[in-house]
Every structure is written in structure tokens, then in C-alpha cells.
Amino acid sequence: SYELTQPPSVSVSPGQTASITCSGDALPRQYSHWYLQKPGQAPVLVICKDSERPSGIPERFSGSTSGTTVTLTISGVQAEDEGDYYCQSTDDSGTYWVFGGGTKLTVL
């Protein structure tokens, strides 16, 4: 099996920068992707292929990588950014497509 590890929660004040990390052994070699899920809604893709922003996603969302850790950064956090963030990737064998456990972002 393969696991991605995220912190359970992150809190930030409006206008500040939020950073959410995700760790996994294969992340230096496999792309990471990020989703935002608001209560009662389906997840929405916010970052794909480590750092690409899908159409319609605000520029304040960005992704970066460093070794076995990838980071989602939200600059100038807004109240509407609150929700659960999930990273997602694949192991090196290409047979385990997994999500991290999720990080609840609270905007204070």
C-alpha cells in the first residue's frame, strides 16, 4: 500500500498565507494534485501536476514540491477558502492511487 500524510488542521487569519503540506515517499517522482471539498459538496480540483492551476481557480492558489513533501499555498486567504483540502498522488508501481487524509483549513 501507499500513504500520503497531511496535517489534520491548519488555521489562518483572513489575508494571511496558508500552507498545507503532504508527504509521501514517491512524491519526488510522481505528480501531486490538490482538491478542496466544502461541506456537503463534491471535491474541486485546485492544483494538478504539482503546480498547474485549472481554469477558474484563483491565482492565490499555488503548489510546490521539495523532496518527499509537496505544499499547497494559499496567498491572501479568504473566508470562502475554508474547507477540507486533500492531496492525491500515485505510488511508483502505478497501482495505488491515493488521497491524503485531508487537512481542515479554518479561516479565523
Add this chain to the structure above:
Amino acid sequence: QLQLQESGPGLVKPSETLSLSCTVSGGSISGSTHYWGWIRQPPGKGLEWVGSMYYSGSTYYIPSLSSRATIYVDTLKNQFSLELTSVTAADTAVYYCARHGASGYCRGDSCYDWYLDVWGRGTLVTVSS
């Protein structure tokens, strides 16, 4: 605009088979370069990939569900479906269907660069007698 809609029974008895369909509108499954997948989320918990398929019929499942899950496509109805046999309470979850991003690929049973760019709204399936 591409839309996906899950449908199926909301209640399934233990040991029976869970059957769900995903209807795609605003685009065609057949001839598409995209893969299509099923993901589930137990109440209050995180996301779990169930499996995915290509319109040609190729299917891919996570190892823990491979013996119980079947995904198949009906190109005439522009639908793809999930069957999960011998369900237990642990299979209670919101089930989502989704389209993969265009860049994913598979070599044999190994698949890479998979991500999900369009999701259905999800449907809750409860396993209970």
C-alpha cells in the same frame, strides 16, 4: 459544459450487490481520451479511490477492492457503472463518479498522472438490513 450524475439505490442490504450508474452529459465517453472513475467517502472520513475505466473497456481497481468491484461502460447510454459485491457496513459511503484529467496514461496495469477534474455531486449509499 460536462456534467456527471450518479444514480442508484440509497440502501443496500449486507452481503448484496451495490449498483450505481454515472450518466455523462455535455460530452461523450466513447472516443474520449479521458479515463472515468469512481471514488467513495465514508461519512465523516476521507476520500478513497475505488477504480477507473477507459471507454475501450479497460478497467483498473485499487487492490483492496479488486475482488469485489466491477466497472463497465454503456456507450449507447453514455454511462459508466460500478458494481460492488458482498457489501458490508464498511462500504457505506458517498460514491462519486468523476472524469480524469487528460494527461493520465496506463502501461499494462500501471497508471500514472491520474487526477480528477470533473466530479458528480455524489450519492449516499447505506449498507444496512
